[in-house]
């Protein structure tokens with residue numbers, strides 16, 4: 298492909314114009330579109346809005362398992378037979394202690410994740426108190442992932458100081474019935490609208506590799522653009538025994554990187570986060586994801602260890618990116634600090650992001 302093709306991708310994105318569906322399809326599937334110039338074109342967009350900074354996020358699975366929903370990809374679904382740690386909402390002191398560790402570890406954002414269809418009014422009030430406590434004690438951004446919520450609940454959480462609500466679209470409207478039967482794409486959209494109607498910033502993303510077509514991924518990327526979400530986690534599906542989703546096609550590092558580039562071109566100002574499955578699917582190409590994406594979780598999702606956190610940090614630094622912590626640009630974290638991080642993250646041990 299001629300260099301003008303790649304230049305045009307960057308220029309179109311920076312001009313705020315939409316790439317055609319045909320062009321998006323080309324990015325994902327045309328072997329004439331070479332990966333390195335494509336990554337460079339996406340990096341030009343990323344660099345314009347995020348320079349060479351990387352935001353690192355830490356997850357806390359505050360409530361795990363026993364979910365009444367049947368999301369076919371999820372180990373916490375009522376239909377999953379995977380052996381996982383199941384626990385109801387952790388005590389407040391534990392959630393606060395983990396917020397402190399996240400802050401001290403230099404994380405930009407602390408993400409509280411709960412399994413379940415959505416919180417009861419009593420739970421919303423409890424979460425609001427927790428958010429107030431965290432925000433009063435630590436200058437760290439707080440994001441909450443709690444399933445479906447309505448406008449009154451969103452209002453209470455916003456008033457408590459919540460910075461961002463996570464609620465992923467996961468896949469396109471037409472593909473949605475194939476991955477879940479207990480709620481609809483429309484339910485998910487209603488939650489995002491409720492959050493936006495009270496002024497809450499939204500984090501909403503996608504899971505790649507659940508048997509969808511390229512056109513589904515393109516539709517989701519364009520929908521997220523229309524919604525002007527602040528942050529887009531791009532997850533790569535990890536087939537796990539015991540979940541309903543089986544026989545999904547395997548992903549290649551090349552394809553995963555193309556998806557990240559596509560999401561960057563279509564959402565130039567949004568944080569694009571390379572999320573679950575990055576280690577497994579990107580393998581030796583993992584570091585390349587930092588060219589389209591400006592954000593990642595500090596460690597993986599399945600029984601992640603501090604060692605993994607240290608490796609992630611080293612990878613970010615080795616590639617010449619700068620870690621953005623607590624809303625400020627830090628100097629390059631030193632290895633020693635990486636070791637501190639390692640120790641603290643061994644205590645945190647987040648397990649799995651809920652894609653609520």
Ligand code: SF4
Pocket residue numbers: 364365366367368371372373374375411412413414444651652653
């Ligand atoms: S993704 Fe969330 S809502 Fe769906 S089954 Fe898992 S925990 Fe429940």
